[in-house]
Amino acid sequence: MRLSSIAAACCLAMSFAAARAATPPADVAALHDIAVAPSPARIEADIRTLVGFGTRHTLSETASDTRGIGAARRWIKAEFERISKDCGGCLEVVTVSDTVSGETRIPDPVEVVSVIAIQRGSADPDRVVIMSGDIDSRVSDVMDSTSDSPGANDNASGIAGTLEAARVLSTHRFNGTIVYAALAGEEQGLFGGRILADHAKAKGWRIEAVLNNDMIGNIAGINGVVDNTTARVFSEGTRVTETPEEARARRFTGGEVDSPSRNLARYIDRMADRYVPNLEVMMVYRLDRFGRGGHHRPFNDVGAPAVRVMETNEHYDRQHQDLRTEDGVTYGDTLDGVDFAYAAKLTALNAVSLAGMAWAPPPPADVGIEGAVTADTTLRWTRPPATQAPGLAGYRIHWRLTTEPQWTHSRYVGNVDTYTLENVVIDNYFFGVSAVGTNGAESPVVFPGAAGSFGGYAPTP
Template sequence: MRRLIPVLLLLSPAAMAQHVPPPAYNPQLHAIGTAPSAERIEADIRKLVSFGTRHTLSETESDSRGIGAARRWIFEEFQRISRDCGGCLEVRYSSDTVSGETRIPDPVEVVSVIAIQRGTADPNRYVIMSGDIDSRVSDVMDAVSDSPGANDNASGLAGTLEAARMLTKYKFPGSIVYAALAGEEQGLFGGKILAAEAKEQGWRIEAVLNNDMIGNSCGIDGICDNTTARVFSEGTRAVETAEEANARRFTGGEVDSPSRNLARYIDSMARFVPNLDTMMVYRLDRFGRGGHHRPFNDAGFPAVRIMETHEHYDRQHQDLRTEGGRIYGDTIDGVDFGYAAKLTALNAVSLAGMAWAPPPPAEVKIEGAVSADTTLSWQRPSGRQASNLAGYKVYWRPTTEPQWTRSVYVGNVDSHTLENIVIDNHYFGVAAVAKDGTESPVVFPGAAGSFGGY
């Protein structure tokens, strides 16, 4: 009687690796998801509030008041974090002089602080976490009155500092940038300046996570909720050409821009943060309002806004006062530090997952019209960029589903056919998978979903 030999035993080790998927996830993500300290975040917010005002047009010479003192303290704090990791951060200013604008009529140097944790294998691929330095009161041009900006946006900046403290304990193939951006309230100028620098220097930006107000858990709607975060993302790329828009009309992609699939990625990473869920909001930002992710979207980079779910408008952009028993002002007593720590963890696991993963697949294409089968193809990176690449996972979902619901690991190949899955009834995408199980965001086929090339 002949003995049956399993087919995998007939394959070479390299061929077998094609069929064996990597781990489901990197277990270190669980540790990162619980690492942020509410106490350290509180200390940073209190320090930022102590500068009195951080208005973009405020004092720059004082050591204790104004935006100049604040940005110098942030620079020194990043340097302290770098010393603790053996000099792993490149800390510098990002600045330009702005004038002739509605909210900056006279020449003012807008100065942001950035710290780069350089990747070990793919250093020109970046994921960015940002928070804003500046604050304001009711009059956007009032650079003198006390403007604590405890939640808007000392909370987002404190989260960025805390993420740097945590993630500099690890090494990643891709680079992570921690950005303290200035000039947000005066017209998103810090983001515009950094996005322009990134384009000029040829950065391959995979993601920008803009954190603007992550510490208010009780809203003006009367709801207190410390278990949900919102993620805002644009539906179609701001830089889409007329030709690309016409192609999208016939192939889909209105809800699958790289920013939208970045939001889905963040939503999936929330599983590593205890007692936190996300609300994906299919809009660039809150209705008629803006934030520092928009300049990156405008430059063609994937970017989203992460923030609290229930805002309290009496605590935003208000002079410090009490009227008719109603308290106005963005003071520290309105900040939930534990909640800010959770949203910081959401950022941290998302940054770590993307920085550990290989770059998202490039040139993703799809075909399958008038066929029972659907075929996807893509480009693979080479050299050091592929050093941790295990293979690829193909995803699909019904067109009305908000999240990717089905997937199959297909190995280290550059194409795959899904048999008896009709292209007309689903949306499709491809993610790169690392040897440790971390994945890139899913890439939708064509220009509508492209994260860029290698």
């Protein structure tokens, strides 16, 4: 009898050990290293170089090697190529362009040229996460293409962060593809983003996330607040591409605050909490700042998950201003308004988020839910082809009260495609599912139904 008890205890201990072994690690060690890798000095050097082109207005000089947007984009392309050389050719550096005319801010034909660097994934190269910044700058008159327009924070900081993220992440290899994008034409009407969104569709990219970085270097707000420990992430709610049928389903099942863009914002917030020292994310439930726009919007317009990452306290005297001093007030977007260490911190936030998603399996597809008039809630999803998720360990179920901004409860359920939460009533919570890799990397959470879908998997060849 005693031997039986000992044997039973041993078996129980072994089963607990096996369960623990089956659960992926909570942390990805490499992400801690990535979080401290971005260099303020390199970011400062890049911003100084970009400011040195005088103006980067979309309609500015293109033939000069020292002034105007043409010189700026050629330097960016050369910098991406230098980074690629250092990693043995791991980046494909290309330009994506189109001619724009007949627009309010581009009346005559202008070639809008963006520069992108593609770090292709080894297992699922058509699954893409994007980090972007804007090349162009402007002064008070949006059509003034000749006056000096340093654009140190708006948006040399975003371009410098994108270049630095490429330097850091190009030393690693990922399952999914990372695209580093320097977009043109933002101030004239978000044209670079629209052109790249069309390019992505033509190439068959499955966009999992767009992190648009527009002003990531200012810590002193016009409100008098000086803050280098927070960042804002703006995300839209209901998809603009939602169909009437999808809207009707959402009315009865929820999802207004669980679009893929919203759950991308929650993902970035969690990555800050876990990996980026001394940084809090303020999630803002709005497409962008009140009545304003940014280069993530063209991707939202085609239904892709996309957010804006930026400083928390803006200084409007340093945005879209002629260089001048009036009544003792200095105007203009100059180098002295940029905190390079803060820009490096927000670059780190992007880098860990991009790496986390690119290392993780793809977000679960076809997530469904049932449980009306029962005590239990059941979630179902489809798993990807094995070739697209070679490191898939399993899935995690998430839930939260409907008034909570962040997921508060979760349970790792293993490599299954359905799971029932007993005595968790569907009426009282919102639910979601994420995919987890054997290395601990986890996808964003996917809310059930069309309202929360990140899209499907690539077809099996």
